[in-house]
Amino acid sequence: MHSIHCKSLFLILATIFLASYSFIQEPALYLSDGNYRLKVELIGMKMEIQDRLGTVKVPKDQESGLFLNGHPVISSEVLKSSSKSAKLKVSLSNGAYAQVDLVFKEGRITLNVSPQNDNINTTSIRFGGMPVAYGLGDAGGWNKTFNLVAENEKRFRLINDGARNRWVSSFCIFPKNDFAGVFFSQGKKSVTLSTNSYHQEIEGKGASSFYLFVGKVPELYKHYKNAREDNGYSEVKPKFTLFELGWESWDALGWNTNEETVKGILAKFLKEGYPIKWAVTGSGFWDQGGTTTSFGRWGEKFPEPQSLKNWMGDNDIHWMIGLRTNFIPQGGPYFPKTTKRDKNLKVNSFYGNELSEVGLNKGYFVKDIEGVPFRITSSIFPIVPSYLLDGRNKKAAKWYGALYKKWEVAGIKEDTMMDLDSLIGIFNQPIKNISDDGGLVMARNGAFVSPGTLLRINDSGVGEKNSRIPINYFQFAASGFPNVYSDVAGVHNMHNLAQVSSNIEHAWLLALTAGMAIGAFPEGWPEEARNTFKKLVNFHYQLGPYLYSSAIKAYHSGFPYTLTPLPLAFPGDDKVYQQQRFEWMIGESILAAPLLSEESIEKVAVYLPDGIWYDFESGEKFVGPKLLDNYPHDLNKVPVFIGGKGVIILRKDASQNIAHVYPTSSLPVSYVHHFGENKRDAQINVINKGIGTPKVLGKSGQEIDFHQDNISGKVTFRISPGTDYKVIF
Template identity: 30%
Template sequence: MRSLFLEIKSFVYLLFFPIILLFSSCDGQSSEGDLIRVESNSITLQLSKANSTFAVVDNLGKEILPAHAISGILFTDKDISPSSAQVESYELSGNELRGKLRNSEGLAANFRMVLEADQLHIEIWAAQEDSELVMEIRTASMSPVYGLGDHGGYEGKTDLFGFRNDHFMNDKTESYNWNHYRFISTFAIFPSKGIAQVIFDKGEKRIAIDSVENKMGVSGAPKLNAYYFFGEPKQLYQSYNEVRKLEGYGSKKPKFDFFEIGYEAFGSLGWNTYQSSVQEDISTYLVKGYPLKWAVVGSGFWKGERKKPTEGTTTSFGIWDSLPEAGRNDGLPNPRYPNVQELKGFFKERGIKLLLGSRINFKALLEDGGNYNPTNDGSFVLEAMDKGYFIKNESGSTEVFDVNFPSGKTYLLNTEMPEAVEWFVSNFDKWGVDGIKEDLMLQDGVLLNNDGKQNPVNAAFMDKGQMVMIRNSAFGVPGDILRMEDTKYGFDQDRTPINALSYAYSGVGNIYPDIVAGKYLTNPLTEDQKRYFVRNAMLAAVMPVMSLGFGPWHMQNATYEASVKKAVDMHVQLVPYIYNEVIRGFETGFPYAMTPLPLAFPQDENTFYLADSTKRQYSWMIGESLLATPVFGNDYATAQSRDLYLPAGKWMDWESGEVLEGEKTYADYNFPDDKFPLFIGGNDCIVLRKNDKIYLYYFPLNFKGKDYEFTFPDGESQALIKTPSGAGKSYSITEAGIAPSELAWDEAMKGYFFEIKPGKTYTIQENR
């Protein structure tokens, strides 16, 4: 009977098929022969019924998104490679195409494709309800390609062509452990092709961008949910930013304070922090003129003897190590934090925000393999279990997970329960500090199967006005800054700039490259360690976020310490300018605070392959008027020069004032240790902070005549600066109701300058 029904259904469909096509073509859609066509504005989607290959072409028939030669959609319900599919049936409605697929195994799946002027959205799901499939979509190969979050940071180069990983998630690989992959993003961009792509899923994803295919997929998932974006880089990021909000991975607006100079006790004291050591370290920094504005104490503030399984954790909410305990033998003060109110007052009096470490894992009960101790951990574990706030397994029992800290099995907060998130954040308030350094170190990424596990908690902290440093996130950054995995003397130093650039390509501007000089340095420092320290400081100075740990005075070298101090002081001057670009990035999705050159100059092939561990030409734009070119990598100890490529335009060396022509490589350009690695050009305007005032600096180099909109540190108020499109003998400034006045000249900076204030519009005019 079912077979007869299908035959009748097919006959009726064929009988009315020409009418359907005629009706569809009136709406800008058609199906001729093997190809189904969907039009949207000036682009057309072409889907092959025979092998499900798909392409997007422009109104001249030129491929924008090229089709794979063999197949476009593949899926299976087995533990094997997915098989190619055909289009079995479909319906057209405007710019939306829906239908059914059948693969070579005879398995059916549903699909939906929606074509907009700037994007193609593809969804695939099992025809059988509640089923999970392995699903992939693919196009022809394209390159160069950049991005992919932390997974893009360990390839030794920023161009990721050749990348392949069918186990793409927060989990270990053959080469790296789980800590290396904590910012999970499948966003990849082909700037010279005008294409970007992303697939959203919490669990295991399948990515390949090589000579065989350009593939996005999921494993054991109810749905494949992927996007392709079309346009120039700024449009690509704008589209992606809007989509990730819709998909639940939006970012939060960063606060100014986190872009000031910070401090992490971990970089100086390791795991063994205590009140007097932290306060002494901070005091020394301040006396030496380092203007710290935030500080992290990531560990050791909880109750209990260090390195014993019974010690507390970040979830021992409000239970400080403030009372002595008999029998300790950890070599640290007993207690470590004897006067908590004095500690908090110390930071508040000095205008420094205090942050503590935060993790959403709780020590499991002894019967579950954990080390729960009611004295040190409080009753929070029991309370959360009673309320059902922890992740449960299929049998309904509380699941246990392995993490780096604390020792033993742990439970994980179920962050998909809003009430659990609110409970967690409210209890963290018991610590009474200004914010968090989120630092979940999960070893069981596969068991949890949720790359977005931290997003809801971090977002909730932000909504309460807390300062939030993120370590774990998916797609967006629902915090103030995104911190890279730990750096350290002896590690691969090329990873730091490559990882940071991969973050930027992935749509992140508020990037924190970890503590200057990394972790675990001890006295006395070797000459090699000192040189690493200095070069790392210059690198951090031209990144969005900069923090200190191990004191520069420990180098016992006045020249080296002066170089670090110079880097810090310059970053302090640039903070308002950097923050403005961070806010622009938050609003648009484009990484203005750290823009890799292939994004800023997408048609300049000379920029495509500079950033790798061989050439080491790590360069990026800060906003649209500063080009950063720090000398860093595994040759930090010996390099005193680099080949320097400058894109189109005129560029002025920040220190020498020499003006150089762009679209040219300068071989072995001199970069001594203390040289600030910046070039001024682009739109000719930057902002500097001097003596707590904010100044606009104008450099008459390129005369693009572009407006510069500046957002002040409050994150809201703005000033508008209009620049000239032609050269003059000198320059004047005008604002509404005030007579023009000639601009002052800063001989040291080789630029004109004037103070700017919120709510004002300034026009720079050339005097001829």
């Protein structure tokens, strides 16, 4: 009996050993950049990524790492390989084959797939699932939650539909896994996510390239910035003016926009001390029902535009107009088939544009597969057939930029509304050219980068302040572009006196982001509510230089400093992924935690990650990680905490920027402030020596005057461009 048991045990152990040996010996290819390792199993081309300790960071797909036209790879032949690159010939389940080129260098894996034919092919790169993912531009912005991963697979189509989805990005970041991915090749793109899958898929002709990044979160964004620049997607340098308070006519005036109505409401705001620096009159001036591509033909609403330009200039306001890239054909009038009209639009027909013939003759419009310029009708505006500028044509983009200059305004709010499906690359260059030439640009359409300083999400309402607006903001930031804008404060709701508090909550959300504008005047509001509204506007004014400096850091690094969702700022803190409230970092030192009405107005729950934090208004000190449950709050309170590097810059007036330096760290801290406008940066170095009474040193090490707060212990002092400061606690 004992012998039988021994034999059985031996057989079991032998079976386990042989199975393990088989698994270990399964043929595989390894590439490494020295910090991470890509393992490619030759059977099925299953791919996984490990860190230097062998821990799996990105799991493999259980069937295959590559599908072509729905067929998985079943085997791979290594044609050439080294420690950092490889060339494979892969065989698919249908008998077809393809060539796969892999390069792993400095945190970036480039994977190029070349099918054996020149047909339209569907190529899908596949990995296993990961718990958290963010990004995908507008496609991710309409998700019900910030986290794009759910138990069931969800396919995100990366399209421009002329409405909800107009800024397109395939970039997806997995901060818990030190991983991100993107692909730029032309064709129909989609990303599929679940707890079991991450698929990048493209339908197009020729070879397709995919990029995979590994590293800590700031490194992932640096790798992504380099990759998109390598693929021709360069971004615009932010302009300070668009971090100032703006005004838009649409919410206040609709199509009743004209010189007198514009001046009337702006004068009212200016009299009350609102620091408006840019104004968009995006509607109401098109000549005979035409569109803004009539270029310089203002129509009866602005018969003497120079008069308004002068008035705006006298009040230090930059005039911006709505602008689209669609051209109504010459001739007309054209009559819409629908009776639907936006707001108080009264035109029943649209006249043509003689410039359309110029664009046609020069070949500047988008063509169909047979080379014929096609006409497309927007379901929103202008609801008649139009040609569409092909911004991929450099000459077309340059022509468009020259025409724009006929308006002689400060900038544009771009708002083309055409359902283009996978045709996503036609907007970047012409709109970017306007920005590069000095124009202020608020962009809506684009791919992978923002063609303007501000990147606008689709039209929104006050009721979305605790759902779609912050989710869309966060996905844009996660996609690498945090200078967000949605709509004016209290949009379409400012005259609803029953929802004044809701409008204020909405306005706080805007005040703590890059782009803030107002529209309708808070007519009839209680005095306390009007004072709160003015206070939050003033805080955005104070915050302007700090927001701009953060945007410049984002421009240089790729990291979304202007608006950093907590999971990207603190990826190692599991609790930040569990929070239901929307909180984010502004720059390196401010945590924004506005009340967005899911809680009572008197009490909120705020999560503070690891570190020392100070309530901005009260100066009360907290040590994180800590959940402040039922924390006292009201709408008149600035809803931010100071931590991180503990250095913020607030504007006192047009000529004074004040540094607020908090004792948040026992380690040395260095903060660089970008002034912009050809001014030299300032640097603030903070050292904690425990000396009791702080010192602030300026040029040549000389002590300078400062004020110390009795509660928080922060010091405040005026800073100037080109000066280095040292603060000693």
